[in-house]
Amino acid sequence: MSTNNENTIELWDSHFHVWDVSENTTSGHDESQLFAPNDNPIYSMDSYSKDINLAGSKFIHVGGAFCEAVSACHVGMEGEEYISACLAETSYASMELKTANTNNVIIATAPLEDNNIGDILQSISSNDGNGIRPVTTATNGGDGSNEISLRNLGAGRTLVLVDGRRWVTDLFGQVDMNTIPASIIQRVEILKDGASSIYGSDAVAGVINIITKKDYDGFEMRAFTGEYDAGYGKQDSISMQFGSTSEKSSSILNLSFAAQEEIMAGQIPRANQPYYGCSNVPNSGTGPQNSPTNLGPSPEQNSGYGNFAPASDSFVCGSSFPAYGRYFTLNKYLEPGKSGALPEHFIPWSNAGRYNYAPVNHVQNPIDQYSVYGYSDYDIADDLTAYVQINYTKSRRDNQLAQVPMTAYGGAGPQWQLNNGRFATAGGYFNVLNQDTSFGFRSIAIGPRIYEYDYDIFGIRLGLDGSFELGGNVYSWSAGTQINDAQYDSKLKNFVDLGSLGLAVGDSFRDPVSGALTCGTVEAPIAQCTPFNIFGGPDLGLSAGRISQAEYNAMVDYVGYDGTQNSAFDSDNYWLEISGPLFEMPYGTAFFAAGYEKRASGFVDTPDSLITSGKSSTNYREATSGKTSVEEFFVEINIPLLEGVPGAQELEVTISARTSDYSANGMVGSAANSNDPGSPSTSEIGIRWRPIDDVLIRATMGETFRAPTVGNLYQGGGESFPQANDPCNTDQFATQSAGTQANCLAAGVPAGGAEQPTTQIRAFVGGNPFLLPEEGENATIGVVYTPSQIENLSMSVDFWEIELENIFNSIGVSTVLNRCYVESTQQDDNFCSFVTRTGNGGLQTVRTSQVNSALQNVSGVDFVINYSFDVENYGSFTTGFDMVYFTKDEFAQGVDSTPSESFGWYDGGADWRWRANASVLWEYNDFTTSLNFRFLDDNKDDCWLSTYYGLDDDCSNPDDANNFGDYGYNLMEVDFYTDLQIDYQYTDAISVFVGARNLFGEEPPVAYDAFAQNFDYAWDLPGGAFVYGGFKISL
Helix, strand or coil: CECCCCCCCECCCCECCEEECCCCCCCCCCCHHHHCCCCCCCCCHHHHCCCCCCCCCCCCCCCHHHCCCCCCCCCCCCHHHHHHHHHHCCCHHHHHHHHCCCCCCCCCCCECCCCCHHHHHCCCCCECCCCCCCECCCCCCCCCCCCCCECCCCHHHEEEEECCEECCCCCCCCCCHHHCCHHHEEEEEEECCCCHHHHCCCCCCEEEEEEECCCCCEEEEEEEEEEECCCCCCEEEEEEEEEEECCCEEEEEEEEEEEECCEEHHHCHHHCCCCCCCECCCCCCCCCCCECCECCCCCCCCCCCCCECCCCCCCCCCECCCCCCEECCCCEEECCCCCCCCHHHEEECCHHHCECCHHHCEEECCEEEEEEEEEEEEEEECCEEEEEEEEEEEEEEEEEECCCEEEECCCCCHHHCHHHHCEECCCCCCCCCCCCECEEEECCCCCCEEEEEEEEEEEEEEEEEEEEEECCEEEEEEEEEEEEEEEEEEEEEEEEEHHHHHHHCCCEEECCCCCCEEEECCCCEECCCCCCCCCCCCCCCCCCCCCCHHHHHHHHHHHEEEEEEEEEEEEEEEEEEEEEEEEEECCEEEEEEEEEEEEEEEEEEECCHHHHCCCECCCCECCEEEEEEEEEEEEEEEEEEEEEECCEEEEEEEEEEEEEEEEEEEEECCEEEEECCCCCEEEEEEEEEEEECCEEEEEEEEEEEECCCHHHHHCCCEEECCECCCCCECCCHHHCCHHHHHHHHHCCCCCCCECCCCCECCEEECCCCCCCCEEEEEEEEEEEECCCCCCCEEEEEEEEEEEEEEEEEECCHHHHHHHHHCCCCCCCHHHHHHEEECCCCCEEEEEECEEEEEEEEEEEEEEEEEEEEEECCCEEEEEEEEEEEEEEEEEECCCCCCCECCCCEECCCCCCCEEEEEEEEEEECCEEEEEEEEEECCEEEECHHHHHHCCCCCCCECCCCCCCCCCCEEEECCEEEEEEEEEEECCCCEEEEEEEECCCCCCCCCCCCCCCCCCCCCCCCCCCCEEEEEEEEEC
């Protein structure tokens, strides 16, 4: 902790403190500990050996009605007069913190210059590890976003605020922590409790409030660099900060740059294969290391053209859309080293021909980010302050995936049914197999798929904070507006134009006169078309002399394409809030806070034109356009019931309520919709009771909700082809009830039913404009013990539970069809709007989406202990331990469904029953040392890959039953990771630091069911310790 000037507290120096808002503010222990610098508070302000003068300082609280409340403590006051004056003007401004059951000070040790606040928050005990991470183990083609999920409820149910207000989000209302520059952050406050009555929608699992810097006098420069022991994943950042303060104003300007280098799966030996346990024939590589014909780091690890699984029937170790082709009609592929000019060059298909796509993929996305942040306030009068806050961030990111797999066969989507199902026709110049053939082919020549993201994020906030006197009481008010805007542009590189591909693998010939390769036939040539040689291997036959370099270039240019797509988010927010004394009580003053807020947010997504036309090799999807709006009124009242009497040194009640009125409009396909997503009202009651000075009992009980976002309501449909039967088809019509038949006839189905030629039905998976908010209840009860016999010791235990209903739950095609047509209590005409039929009544498209049906019940216990002490001649120590233990996590598809619970089973994501952190902060002379231990519960990962496919793995319990079958399981044992940072204050102006995350290089456990690779970043990244260092200069 350091002081920038006599009136300002900086709660974060060269190490990063994530602050929980109950134990280091006016809640959780005697308020005088916060304001009396020499009274040894729980988080030991004096342990920093700093004489902090709080007079005139700003004290920023968690959002809601009380964000940016200013304490006007009077200069010159001392002792009890000083403390009482400060508290009288701040207690009502933080009453929601006093009842919040956020039960511990969380100290996550990491450098301030760490490029991403999300990486810090991923380590806190209440984070469940399942938010999206900037690695392909979780995203497989994502944009490197970093999202936080608390309490096993998902990132969409964790509200992220910046200075108490909402930040830019994605289509589903989730905040990418990458977009919040680390260099502008003063501190982080975490509320681990449902709090919709205070904050509105999304505050289901908790609230993360990022407090930005606002007061600074002078100049500061910070720099940071770090890299994994393995030599990859380098991160760098630099920031400069300028600030000035005066009697009536303060201003700050922060400029920063942060960079993160890519990590390829091919750089990580255990990740350069599709699944753990895949093996290859030694020394089978035929090309240079990491070349298209040998993608592993050494010839021993990867074959020249595919993978060799130990079981002959195994097909998981590589793709059947390989670099040397697979021609399904004859079940053959090109033998490596052959030109493909003769039929005998093609040999029967085997697993030896598979393609190892893993090394080409990104594990960590490269990111470059530039940020500008400015804040300025001015005291117009003694009781009126105006402020402006501006931020701009430009973020450039890349994601690389393996080359496009050309999937031209009957089981693929309609866009791949090239040449009317003939695929590569017998009349093609390069088709020496002399018959039409479906095929799979990896487009090595075109190159790996690359997404280049270019994000621009802008925000401006204007506000007035004031106070007035009425009836001898002072009331505070705040009014403001905030506008956020984000432009998400992206470029697609090295994809395949299916329209061009169809022509290029159709009939073709080489002109006998000019020698030019030409599409079509001699009688009917196709202009501006270049045949594509899928029979020539990775280089299309170039090295074998089948084509020239110019023809190779023409093939790649004709079939491959680069595209663009754009998305945008915008929001505006207006608020008016007032707080102050309400009435006098025998044991104190009741305070209130009330206000009005109006928010609107919109999102548009415009895919590339080839994607919306269905002619791109990437997934088809429709455009998205929509907007949601809400008007809210809220009130909170804090009532002191008893104080300083036997059995009640403190007893107070806080009551809060909020009413919300939502509206929405957007497009569903080509149809405009206006919808009412509901008008939820929530309330909460909280109690703080201190029967004796050493014991605080606190409890809350309330309601919570999550409103549907633009994505939930209006997301454009993406294409899929599931199996389903039309209840109105000719086979089923006669067996249906009269009511069902009537519903079919009303939809345009002819009497007797409609023909259904295939059970594969074209489906669009998108939004549901009829969704209503998820709703739930939350309750917490806890005890804080601060024994007077042991100074600076605090222990707490909190029991909590969150019950949710009407959760957004995905439905399938069969469900949509049955609920539209089949006569039953579940029949609902709204589902019929998701069905499109042809003119003769046949099914054309079924839209699938989400409905309000699921339930979830999550409960657990939080345990925290903090202790600070001094050791003569050895400085001061601050220790902490916090742990979250889940007692229940049940999920049911509907009211009548049997709840499921699977603690400890890894199924593509971490599922810990408990998680804990322990930390030690040691300050000695000019050195500050931070040591943090991250403890993670075990998980069991089923061994289906080794059992069913015979992979060469080390499954720990192959003979034991698992949660999904009898394949056995691999125990991902309890593990812990150690983080260390040492800071040295070289001079008053210069400090340096060095550190290591995962100091001892503990490797993450094998995760067979990880989305990609064979590890999960919720544990850590392979490659040893992440070692870093940096400096800070303050002038």
